[in-house]
Amino acid sequence: MEEAGLAFELQHVSFAYGPERPVLSDVTCGIPRGSWVSLVGPNGCGKSTLAKLLGGLLAVNGGTILVEGIPLNQETVGRIRPRIGMVFQNPDNQFIGATVEEDIAFGLEGRCLPREEMTERVQRYAGKLEIGHLLSKHPSELSGGQKQRVAVAAILAMEPGIVIFDEASSMLDEKARGELLEIVRDMKRSGEYTIISITHDAEEIMASDRAIVLRDGEVAADLTPRELFEDEELLRSCRVIAPYRIRLERELRRQGIHLPPDLSEEEVADTLWQLATSK
């Protein structure tokens, strides 16, 4: 693997919270720059712990994490951390400002940016996240989905190259979840970000480039979403349900009907209609 092409390279990473069995015992994997990787696995397998290690919020007990080729350690963490933005599960816990505008500006104040640039960035990222009309609102006036948009705007305004979403959509309703997924899709399309999403959501995994499966403190698999969704044993162990489309394809295969991959919903319906009416 070419080091320069990797946002993260993990070599034999281990971590324990205390003297008990380590949460992560030997994690080795690479995350290419500009890619979108889903981190999946059973509850308690250490996904959030790994996210915190990647974000420099915890330090490894053993092994190495390279961020864009630089070893993450006590000396480099201050330099590396601003490159990495993290969006967490609970939108309420992430709101720091008294208004949306203050909240987006908060992180920028820490960066000591000139006031005009700060104002310009708040406007620009509020516009991108379609929350420009909410800038003067108090968090109590916002829905969960709107708060999560504010959290994303606040992170993106700091212009990180890497963004980690730790179950960021799990507390949102279906509509807000779909909207957040669109935001992440746009981020991927822009080519400006390496994205890591910790998720159990099939749609989200399907939209990503690769899935890294954590189990028993190690990487159990590093594969494409389609490969993951075809592996029923692996899916069960991760507590992930394949998207309806893939489950339908699998059931049809059991009946001897092989649909070509990547058909649109309309094409699937047409193919099934033709099969049904040709008998």
Ligand SMILES: Nc1ncnc2c1ncn2[C@@H]1O[C@H](COP(=O)(O)OP(=O)(O)OP(=O)(O)O)[C@@H](O)[C@H]1O
């Ligand atoms: N601050 C902490 N102190 C001690 N143990 C912790 C701490 N945080 C997490 N753990 C433990 O470490 C293990 C891994 O937790 P972690 O949250 O990383 O898993 P996860 O895969 O993200 O789980 P989930 O899918 O349920 O969110 C769990 O057994 C958890 O109880």
